[in-house]
Amino acid sequence: MPTPPSARGGRRPVAVVSFAQAQNQRREAHRNEVETLMPVFADVLGKVGITKDDVDFICSGSTDYLVGGPFSFVSALDAIGVWPPRRESHVEMDAAWALYEAWVVLQEDGVDAALVYGFGKSSLGDLSRIVALQLDPYVMAPLWPDPVALAALQARALLDAGKASEEDFAAVAARCRRSALDNPMAQVAYDRTVDELMTEDYVVAPLRRHALPPITDGAAAIVLAAGDKAFEWAERPAWITGIDHRIETHSPGGRDLTLSPSTAMAGRLAGVQDGRVDVAELHAPFAHQELILAQALDLGEGVSVNPSGGALAANALMAGGLIRIGEAASRIMDGRADRAVAHATSGPLLQQNLVAVLEGGR
């Protein structure tokens, strides 16, 4: 049996062995959440030839506000079939944090595999209002600031600090959407030059339309396996050799919006700089946020950033961070990369950040 690469933290090696996602789209007109998830589960389990009964733990990330119904995550379990009674958990966060919880649970003996999933159907409600509800409920949410306006405050701060230009934002969008042309699951993909993008109108200055993420209905799932089981199920598991997440104050006015110290710290603790990085999948819903994240992780030249197109290609809330981990892991599993960084964000303006390092080993 081969040995996994050495990891930071954790007493058992854990790897991503399978990843699947639903087609990202503006509006899923037919299927409800359960009907969307079922084929994703069939895909993610089928890829490694296992059934739901082969996983020892199930963990999901979603938010009921998107659906407008309480305990939607409980109904979503109908898509798996939790009989006999299963060990299960849920986070009201992006499913990247569900993956973190699963990674922790997989440190236990007797828990050798986990199914992690996230889903978000944003087309049902008014996303601007729903997202505003993640803000402080006393002094911010009552003003109903929308997420694009908040992102614009951050983008403006970058410009004012001389750390980026509007052309830099357009360059991120042009690269991500061009990369997305190779991603069959992407929602928005195109080949346009920076000059072309700079002719677009502002949605909220200094953000032009290209700097915004799409609104997406989507879902994704990952199978994690520990130790020998990972080698049993996958030819080349994507070993999680480091994972950490950090949070900052919820108040955007209490932070330097041009920096992401929580990403930097999580990256350090996950060991991003312990070796060469081939690929980085960064969860940057707005184009300018990719610049902040790349700087926080100190990604140098030669790193392929968001080869999937990132969150600018598809931005399924509560699944977008997990998809970054899945996209990074896919590139390890199929041999396109040896060492990858995956990042997920949660909360307003990069408040909370998770960084994972994935390696193929020998």
Add this chain to the structure above:
Amino acid sequence: MAEAREPVTTLDTPIRLEYLFSAGIAQSKNLRGLAEGRFVGQRCPVCSKVYVPSRGSCPVDGVPTDEEVALGNTGTVTTFCVVNVPFAGQSIEIPYIVAQVLLDGADISFMGLIQEIPADQVRMGLRVEAVWVEPDQLGPSMASVKHFRPTGEPDAEYASYKDYT
């Protein structure tokens, strides 16, 4: 209003969210059945259980329940409660009976109102049938079922519904 005022201790933060709810494929079939005055269930291809209403999956096996099953109008009370609490907007006279009804041919019970029988005579095993609203009142909603009433048949044997209580 110049008098000294108390410190602020509470803050009203009303939230209103508008959605376009989508029932999905399976639930829409069930709701369309209700609009036509009939129950439509779905069968699991693995365990053969029939779910009504179905969410499109078997919650035991996690597989799509694509096969539609037309269900009849009759069923059995598997359990019930007597409601004695009045509440605002109540249109039914108390006490009244809310029961779990297992339709014949189905493997899951759902909630229904039992009428046309004194409350103290309702019992587990009681055979009932659905009473639908007038045809022009039918819609894609459980409100199409006005209530259930006794069929007059002998009670069902406990063994026939013990797995569904």
Add this chain to the structure above:
Amino acid sequence: MFYFLHGARKVRGIDCEEVTVDQTAGADEGVLTSAHVLEYPYSRSVGPVIGAFLTGLRDGRILGASGSNGSVVVPPTEYDPETAEATGELVEVGPAGTVTSWAWIADPAPGQPLDHPFAWVLVRLDGATTSVLHVLDAPSPSEVRTGMRVRADFLPATERVGRIQDIRAFVPADDGGPG
């Protein structure tokens, strides 16, 4: 409760493309949709620190919390966001301050503080070390810039109830800087 929707709804411009979402898609295959409204009439207990802040707003004053290392947190929190230590006494800040970032809104959404075009602003009030999010009532974006001086414009005393909207808006203040 369920019905078919006719026509398409133009979504507000927060998408990365101009999209018109066809709400009737799916109806061809019999998928039912329904308008669904959720209302949460929350009445929140505000606690000692936010309570004092809101009481201050009602009385026409803006309060910040003294934190660790000389910080003054506005709006005040019960803990210092950097050190997690309990914050100390409340001190009055503003009512003037400096814009630290801004974003012009040409088409305000329902529920936002102003119904005519305005700028979202982060304002570092004089005496504070953090910025507060609010709106700036300015005639046009050409008259807004980072670093500009602004001051809080309170609603009349009789209309203030103890909420963030007791500050009607910030307005430009050509006061030559913190005094």
